Amino acid sequence: MAEYDLTKRIMPYLDRHLSFPLLVHLSETTLFALEDVQLAQYELAKGTNMPDYAANLFSQIYPDKEVPTEFEEKRQNTLLTHQRLQDEAQAVLDVIENPDVAQALRQDKEQNLQYLKDNYNLTLDQITALYHFGQFQYSYGNYSGAADYLYHFRVLSTDNDLNTSAQWGKLASDILSGKWDAALQELDTLRESIDSRSLPGPALNQLHSRTWLLHWSLFVYFNHPAGRTLLLETFLSPVYLNTIQTSCPWVLRYLAAAAILSRAIPPGATPRVRNALREIIKVIQMEEYQYQDPITAFLKELYVEFDFEAAQRELGRAEQVLGDDFFLGEFSADFLDNARYLISEAYCRTHQKIDIRDLSERLNLSPDEGEKWIVNLIRESRMGADAKIDLDKNVIEIFRPAVPVYQTVIDKTRGLHLRTSGLGTAISRMGMGPAQGAAPSGEAAAVAVR
Amino acid sequence: MSRFFRNAGDSDSSDSSDGEEELMSSGDEAPPSRPAPAPATKTAMDRFLVTAGDSSDSDSSDSESSDGSDGEGLDDDEPQQVVRIMSAQERRLVEMEATGKVMENALKINDWVAISNEFDKLVRMIQRQHNVSEPIPPFYVRTLISLESSVNNALAKEKDAKKKTNATNAKALTAMKQKIKKSVKEYETDVNKYNNDPEAFEREYAALVVREAPVGVAGAAPRVAAAGADGEAADTFTTVGKGGKAMQFSADGILKNLQAVQEARGKKNTDRAEQIRILERLLEVALTSYQRIRVLLALVSSRFDYNSSVATHMPIELWLSAQREVDQLVAIVATHPVYSIQEITEDYDELKERSPEDPEEKGGIVRIRGSIISFVDRLDDEFTKSLQNIDPHGTEYVDRLKDEKVLYCTICRAQAFYENTNQDEPLGRVIMRRLEHIYSKPDAVVQALEAAVDASEIKPAMRLAVQGTTSALIHALCVYLYKSGNSLLRTRAMLSHIYHHALHNDFHTARDMLLMSHLQESIHSADVATQILYNRTVVQLGLCAFRCGLIKEAQATLLDIFTTQRVKELLAQGVHTQRFQVLTPEQEKAEKQRQLPFHMHINTELLEAAFLVSSMLVEIPLLASIDSDELKRKAISKPFRRLLDFADRQVFTGPPESTRDHIMQASKALQDGEWEQCRDLVQSIKIWSLMPEAAAVKEMLGKRIQEQGLRTYLFTYAPHYSTLSLSLLSRTFSLPLRAVTSLVSKMIWNEELSASLDQSGGVVVFHRIELSRAQQLAQTIADKVGAMLEQNEKALDIKMGGTGGWGDRADGNKGEKRGEQTQERRGRGERTRGTRGGARGRGARFSQGLGNEMSSRAG
Numbered sequence A: 001m002a003e004y005d006l007t008k009r010i011m012p013y014l015d016r017h018l019s020f021p022l023l024v025h026l027s028e029t030t031l032f033a034l035e036d037v038q039l040a041q042y043e044l045a046k047g048t049n050m051p052d053y054a055a056n057l058f059s060q061i062y063p064d065k066e067v068p069t070e071f072e073e074k075r076q077n078t079l080l081t082h083q084r085l086q087d088e089a090q091a092v093l094d095v096i097e098n099p100d101v102a103q104a105l106r107q108d109k110e111q112n113l114q115y116l117k118d119n120y121n122l123t124l125d126q127i128t129a130l131y132h133f134g135q136f137q138y139s140y141g142n143y144s145g146a147a148d149y150l151y152h153f154r155v156l157s158t159d160n161d162l163n164t165s166a167q168w169g170k171l172a173s174d175i176l177s178g179k180w181d182a183a184l185q186e187l188d189t190l191r192e193s194i195d196s197r198s199l200p201g202p203a204l205n206q207l208h209s210r211t212w213l214l215h216w217s218l219f220v221y222f223n224h225p226a227g228r229t230l231l232l233e234t235f236l237s238p239v240y241l242n243t244i245q246t247s248c249p250w251v252l253r254y255l256a257a258a259a260i261l262s263r264a265i266p267p268g269a270t271p272r273v274r275n276a277l278r279e280i281i282k283v284i285q286m287e288e289y290q291y292q293d294p295i296t297a298f299l300k301e302l303y304v305e306f307d308f309e310a311a312q313r314e315l316g317r318a319e320q321v322l323g324d325d326f327f328l329g330e331f332s333a334d335f336l337d338n339a340r341y342l343i344s345e346a347y348c349r350t351h352q353k354i355d356i357r358d359l360s361e362r363l364n365l366s367p368d369e370g371e372k373w374i375v376n377l378i379r380e381s382r383m384g385a386d387a388k389i390d391l392d393k394n395v396i397e398i399f400r401p402a403v404p405v406y407q408t409v410i411d412k413t414r415g416l417h418l419r420t421s422g423l424g425t426a427i428s429r430m431g432m433g434p435a436q437g438a439a440p441s442g443e444a445a446a447v448a449v450r
Numbered sequence B: 001m002s003r004f005f006r007n008a009g010d011s012d013s014s015d016s017s018d019g020e021e022e023l024m025s026s027g028d029e030a031p032p033s034r035p036a037p038a039p040a041t042k043t044a045m046d047r048f049l050v051t052a053g054d055s056s057d058s059d060s061s062d063s064e065s066s067d068g069s070d071g072e073g074l075d076d077d078e079p080q081q082v083v084r085i086m087s088a089q090e091r092r093l094v095e096m097e098a099t100g101k102v103m104e105n106a107l108k109i110n111d112w113v114a115i116s117n118e119f120d121k122l123v124r125m126i127q128r129q130h131n132v133s134e135p136i137p138p139f140y141v142r143t144l145i146s147l148e149s150s151v152n153n154a155l156a157k158e159k160d161a162k163k164k165t166n167a168t169n170a171k172a173l174t175a176m177k178q179k180i181k182k183s184v185k186e187y188e189t190d191v192n193k194y195n196n197d198p199e200a201f202e203r204e205y206a207a208l209v210v211r212e213a214p215v216g217v218a219g220a221a222p223r224v225a226a227a228g229a230d231g232e233a234a235d236t237f238t239t240v241g242k243g244g245k246a247m248q249f250s251a252d253g254i255l256k257n258l259q260a261v262q263e264a265r266g267k268k269n270t271d272r273a274e275q276i277r278i279l280e281r282l283l284e285v286a287l288t289s290y291q292r293i294r295v296l297l298a299l300v301s302s303r304f305d306y307n308s309s310v311a312t313h314m315p316i317e318l319w320l321s322a323q324r325e326v327d328q329l330v331a332i333v334a335t336h337p338v339y340s341i342q343e344i345t346e347d348y349d350e351l352k353e354r355s356p357e358d359p360e361e362k363g364g365i366v367r368i369r370g371s372i373i374s375f376v377d378r379l380d381d382e383f384t385k386s387l388q389n390i391d392p393h394g395t396e397y398v399d400r401l402k403d404e405k406v407l408y409c410t411i412c413r414a415q416a417f418y419e420n421t422n423q424d425e426p427l428g429r430v431i432m433r434r435l436e437h438i439y440s441k442p443d444a445v446v447q448a449l450e451a452a453v454d455a456s457e458i459k460p461a462m463r464l465a466v467q468g469t470t471s472a473l474i475h476a477l478c479v480y481l482y483k484s485g486n487s488l489l490r491t492r493a494m495l496s497h498i499y500h501h502a503l504h505n506d507f508h509t510a511r512d513m514l515l516m517s518h519l520q521e522s523i524h525s526a527d528v529a530t531q532i533l534y535n536r537t538v539v540q541l542g543l544c545a546f547r548c549g550l551i552k553e554a555q556a557t558l559l560d561i562f563t564t565q566r567v568k569e570l571l572a573q574g575v576h577t578q579r580f581q582v583l584t585p586e587q588e589k590a591e592k593q594r595q596l597p598f599h600m601h602i603n604t605e606l607l608e609a610a611f612l613v614s615s616m617l618v619e620i621p622l623l624a625s626i627d628s629d630e631l632k633r634k635a636i637s638k639p640f641r642r643l644l645d646f647a648d649r650q651v652f653t654g655p656p657e658s659t660r661d662h663i664m665q666a667s668k669a670l671q672d673g674e675w676e677q678c679r680d681l682v683q684s685i686k687i688w689s690l691m692p693e694a695a696a697v698k699e700m701l702g703k704r705i706q707e708q709g710l711r712t713y714l715f716t717y718a719p720h721y722s723t724l725s726l727s728l729l730s731r732t733f734s735l736p737l738r739a740v741t742s743l744v745s746k747m748i749w750n751e752e753l754s755a756s757l758d759q760s761g762g763v764v765v766f767h768r769i770e771l772s773r774a775q776q777l778a779q780t781i782a783d784k785v786g787a788m789l790e791q792n793e794k795a796l797d798i799k800m801g802g803t804g805g806w807g808d809r810a811d812g813n814k815g816e817k818r819g820e821q822t823q824e825r826r827g828r829g830e831r832t833r834g835t836r837g838g839a840r841g842r843g844a845r846f847s848q849g850l851g852n853e854m855s856s857r858a859g
Helices: A005-013 A016-028 A033-044 A051-061 A070-098 A100-102 A109-120 A124-138 A143-156 A162-174 A178-198 A203-221 A227-235 A238-247 A249-261 A276-286 A294-305 A306-322 A329-350 A356-362 A366-382 A403-414 A418-431 A435-449 B010-028 B037-053 B056-066 B068-077 B088-108 B112-133 B136-160 B167-186 B188-196 B199-219 B230-240 B243-248 B251-264 B270-286 B289-305 B314-337 B372-389 B395-402 B406-423 B423-439 B444-453 B472-485 B487-501 B505-517 B517-525 B528-549 B551-564 B585-594 B604-625 B636-647 B658-670 B675-683 B687-690 B693-720 B726-732 B737-749 B773-799 B812-834 B849-858
Strands: A351-355 A385-391 A395-398 B339-342 B366-369 B723-727 B754-760 B763-767
Touching: A005 A016, A005 A109, A005 A203, A016 A033, A016 A162, A033 A051, A051 A070, A051 B551, A070 B372, A100 A109, A100 B551, A109 A143, A124 A143, A124 A162, A124 A203, A124 B112, A143 A162, A162 A178, A178 A203, A178 A227, A178 B517, A203 A227, A203 A249, A227 A238, A227 B167, A238 A276, A249 A276, A249 A294, A249 A329, A276 A294, A276 B675, A294 A306, A294 B366, A294 B737, A306 A356, A306 B188, A329 A351, A329 A356, A329 A366, A329 B737, A356 A366, A356 B737, A366 A385, A366 A435, A366 B658, A403 B773, A418 B773, B056 B737, B068 B658, B088 B112, B112 B423, B136 B167, B136 B188, B167 B188, B167 B372, B167 B693, B188 B487, B199 B675, B251 B270, B251 B289, B270 B289, B270 B551, B270 B754, B289 B314, B289 B339, B289 B366, B289 B372, B314 B339, B314 B372, B314 B406, B372 B406, B372 B423, B372 B585, B395 B472, B406 B723, B423 B472, B423 B849, B444 B472, B472 B487, B487 B505, B487 B517, B487 B528, B505 B517, B505 B528, B517 B528, B528 B551, B528 B604, B551 B636, B604 B658, B604 B693, B636 B658, B658 B693, B687 B812, B693 B726, B693 B737, B693 B763, B723 B726, B726 B737, B726 B763, B737 B754
Parallel strands: A351 B754, B339 B366
Antiparallel strands: A351 A395, A385 A395, B723 B763, B754 B763
């Protein structure tokens, strides 16, 4: 199953610190040799300002070797730097935390700066110290502290590049300290700034930023309670879907999993979320040549090939993969449940008479369990009225009356009114145009049909 | 000093002795270290030997150099003449006299047509004389006067004996009269003077000629600027038109001769062949690299000049020598980095020998004006031109194709040279040239070409041996071009790269690259050649999809070009004959120039077969699924539908002959559920053999036909069954039961078929609802209203200026969402371009550059 592990693909798009949880998770699974993972962790830790952690890892890997002295030196250095940066930052913080100042600060950043400079002799350089201190704190693992400083910095600073960097830093800090609500908020603002940014640089930069955002957001979306729906919403928007297709097709796994997980569509979902599965299947088909794993294969077998046996086989493999996945591990059971539901739904829609034993087999369940499951399914789902269980023959019979013609006509014409009035307002705003003649006629026709 | 005062009367002997003198004197003058004299004397000797019997050599070259057309007359008139070394002026005089003689002869037999022709010639010669500001020879005046009188006589005679002369002669006579009148008027003073005292006039002329001789020399043998005071000037004077003597010159002389040749370049009466010969000799004696470079530059360009505008392409031998010389040039420049050839340099003295040690040269580098890249371009263009004009079915074509190897080597050498000198701009161009030679070729051919490159001593950094595979090589070349700033090259590289991927059956990569490049949006504004390349690429992509078994994609991709019905023209593989519009010669010529050489053609018959078969597989099940006539009019593939309708109308169908016949009959068989017959018909099409891995493709087609046959069968016969056994279906269509179940399930799920499966019985149960007429109509009208609204929205979108969409401007949330949705719709269209969704309305998007260009030019 190691070939389906995505850690190697995801890590290049993560921050050093964000990679630690992934590696820790890997060391808990049996996919890779423990030594290898530990070595990777050590290599990663060496580059941070966490000498203690690195030294600890070192002694784990080489229990019989002396811990190199460089860690001690580094530790001293770190402490010194910390002291220095803290002094610098404290000066600013003192000013800001003064209630008078907090009162006086306004929306306009320029004005704020002027105010601080005039009254408290605070310069831009000093404010930048906040950023440096925040960054430093992050680098030695004090994430919540880092988040604080970066927040203050962002409120005050006008430097665009540093602000963006601070935004990423804040997001990482929130993720690592487990503040999912804050992280979600941060994610949204970051996304906005990426999407709206009209950088002078090539479009490639934007693509890179989006790719990073996609990977970082996995942390948030799979931990926040409402995350899956939001994930669908974000990932399925055209720009991000394009990003996935161009630069990181493996994210499709999470997209597919999220779609399956949110099968029971939460109320108030947008059409995008509602049609998520259909859309995702299309993408999976298109990207099949460059990315495939049991989860995407499951969807493909189920909805493209309608090969229930193959789907069942893939589901079995997907379960394993899911169990080993850092993000999806917790949702394994949930996923299985929903996937079964999807199978039986598809099965019921294409079949008239279903052997219960057969269906249970399809769902990887024992006949008894299967029967229970099916009864529940029928009770819960909309087809309750149409499906009957015939225990004598041990089959379910499904009668699906054909959709009446008037219903299809109504469905087809439902949106017309809204769209036509939209056209009308657009035209009236334009205040002219030959299109005017055409639009009302469309409206009239719509009315006539109804 | 007699040799300065040479005129028509100069004897041969004195002249050749002159030559001898020169030979000796220049031998003395030459620096002792020079190795040249040995061969020089030898050739000189040859020349003397030849003179004894064979005069034609020097003689004909003489006449050619002045005017090729009347060389023969000269030979006829003076057969006794042996080598005569004449100044240009003398030669002209001799010619004039020759024409005069012809005229006299013609006059005797009263042939005015001939006289008129000859007179025209004479007038031209005089005009030339005039141009070099020489005096009017008395001969001309004399001829004028005599002609005038004879014309008058003839006219008078004609009046007497009407109808005796034929019409053309009479016409020529009257024309002559006009011309004579005009000429006499022009030279009125001269004529009067001559009439008064012919002898005085002639004397005056002789004096003038004598006085002007040195000046005339300078004029004839192009002015040798400051240098040519006495001896040197005479030297050049004798040499032009006699390449052999060029040997006698020192290095200094080479540059002078070179300049002489260069000045004569492009003039009307210069003999190009002679110039090439001179330059070749010059190259032999050139000593320093500087001289060699200069001579080579001139030589290659004069080789390219050789072609008259009438000839279609360069003679092949000439091309080959040009190619060798470009190689030589590149080799010299590559081994001597102190010489640099640039298109723009500071002015320098053409006549001075320059060397890198010279303090005047900046940075110790001698900069010479010239351009290797343009030579390479030209070589390549000429190669293509010759291929365009050689009959592709003859052996000559194949022989010519073999030259591609050397050309490719030359291009690679140039690339290596530019790589070493870090000249980005020409490097990009030369890499593009290289790419164009290999992108559409199968691996084996590329390997052969590359093997030749590896054998040469100057190699570019990017080679097959280095890169491993052809794809890697092409990738490396393309990546270089992507990084270069030139957007045209980038576009072309992109298209070539996509083409290459498609050729290697890498459909997904090719498709993604094409979509990501967004070329389809901007290709209309590109130049015609690029548009052709785009069309080729798209077509190749379609073929690739077909080979990979992606029938729908293949159909959608190829549909566009087939709806235009101008496949050949769009691929630049044949000139389109327009029914209502006649092309002007220029348009026709431009069109011809764009044509691809035969070996690069994509076989259109194969293309059509692929398109029609994929259309069949898409269209036939669709046709079967539609039950109302109303909907039947909607066709995915119009060209296919047209053919099918036509085939349906046929009262009697014989055994299939053409590819189309095969496919049409196969379609009918498919409609009837006879998938085996359909498969056999499709597989028996002969043209498949042109497709690589034909067997696999046929097998794939067989499978597709089975599947689509099943679908068609279900659509067609569903109304007649209430249940159908799956195992029966599986037996009828020789498909595994699982595949049948999967296919049927898919149809049910997609609501194409109103049915459901009964697992216990292993049957399909059909639920069919008959719609009443009113219900049907209601559905149709609902569809139409929907479509109309869509159209309205689109129309408004365009009116509001497209990009943002009018929905964006609406206030509030709803508006925003709408905008996003439209954007999404658009985005999705983009992504699914390869599939059916985006296919509609894209016909217009196919690049029809040729047509556009034509109409704009016609307008």
